[in-house]
Amino acid sequence: MTATLADADHVAADEFVASLRAQSQRYHSLHSFHRRMNEGSLSRGQVQGWVANRFYYQANIPRKDAAILSNCPYPQVRRRWIRRIVDHDGASAGEGGIEAWLSLGEAVGLSRAEVTDERHVVPGVRFAVDAYVTFARTRPWVEAVASSLTELFAPDLMAERLAAFERHYPWIDPAGLAYFRARLTQAPRDSEHALEVVTEYCRTPAEQAAAVAALSFKNDVLWSMLDAIDTAYPDRADADR
């Protein structure tokens, strides 16, 4: 009887993980803006607009992760989750993902000032990112962990993006792409931990459904950001391709 229950648990866990992975069908890699980015058809202005707007997301990720830390009562979970904050903020000045994104900004021709003062950030991007941080602050911590699982899908997009940038946008200094290179190894490590946590702490059907819904919500955040960026930086016939 115990064996049967354990088997049923395994089936349920496998189905749960499959439901999470199925959210890749709604990942923003499929958005028209990302497709055009990776096909090499974005103008310099469009690439700049994406980098400047996406900075708002990058700058808020440590605050989202700190909200998860604050809501999580388990030191053993916090002890691993905290690495994400160090990855983004850096262990000391000049290091970390936010800094790497500012270098990307410079590589595409944006000054640090015009990125950090958020002058280019459009309302739809701000609303989507703020919704993500609010989700992490106000929802159960394990749902916020589940929402991070878009990292399961990120490495493929990062690898494709790195190749696309080097091939189609030779005006961007490849040194500026360090952020994407770092994520190639960080994202799998992070998503592996998040998947462990979610499968350990989401056992009931209701908890598992909430985790899948959280990941779906996160897909909406990312997709909505690209909608707003796509609208703000439309294709132009006279674009400096």
Added chain:
Amino acid sequence: MTATLADADHVAADEFVASLRAQSQRYHSLHSFHRRMNEGSLSRGQVQGWVANRFYYQANIPRKDAAILSNCPYPQVRRRWIRRIVDHDGASAGEGGIEAWLSLGEAVGLSRAEVTDERHVVPGVRFAVDAYVTFARTRPWVEAVASSLTELFAPDLMAERLAAFERHYPWIDPAGLAYFRARLTQAPRDSEHALEVVTEYCRTPAEQAAAVAALSFKNDVLWSMLDAIDTAYPDRADADR
């Protein structure tokens, strides 16, 4: 004129720091329970009750500090503040302040289970600690930083406590006092940083008044915890002193 303004600023900053330091007059070192602890007049049950209840505070400190991280928009502040979380949670299993407090629990005769399941935590302690975490989550981040400044007053109490425990409570294994020893160096480092942050980010009279009020609130949290503990573990004529 600029020099005069700068001088006025310095005077204001000095007065502000003096107002913060004046809160030492309301620090819980003056509470009857702490006085009796350091005089050696607490029973074994009273010491155990204090250790078990104070654990609830220790366990919530990283969550309070993560709330500050989450609310703070400055990577340079977060990069230093995050050390507090590592200090409490440890870099790996078996390390950190929470673990050291559990060792103190064992040294005074409490099992890890009865400390971590919080069975001894009395309502007044729970309410006070929860109020502190809620304060950090909901008030401006710099006020939450100011509330941490009781650390300015802590080293004296820690030094006095270490001497008192070794002298008056020989039944406590001195190895269990490692938490207090660590705080002798951590608290001055932390309070120095917090004081830098507060003087940098609280410039207007209203901001400075809010910072002093936050520190006063924190004194209330600590004092209220001792009131609740004192009530729950009264002196007894038949106490095993």
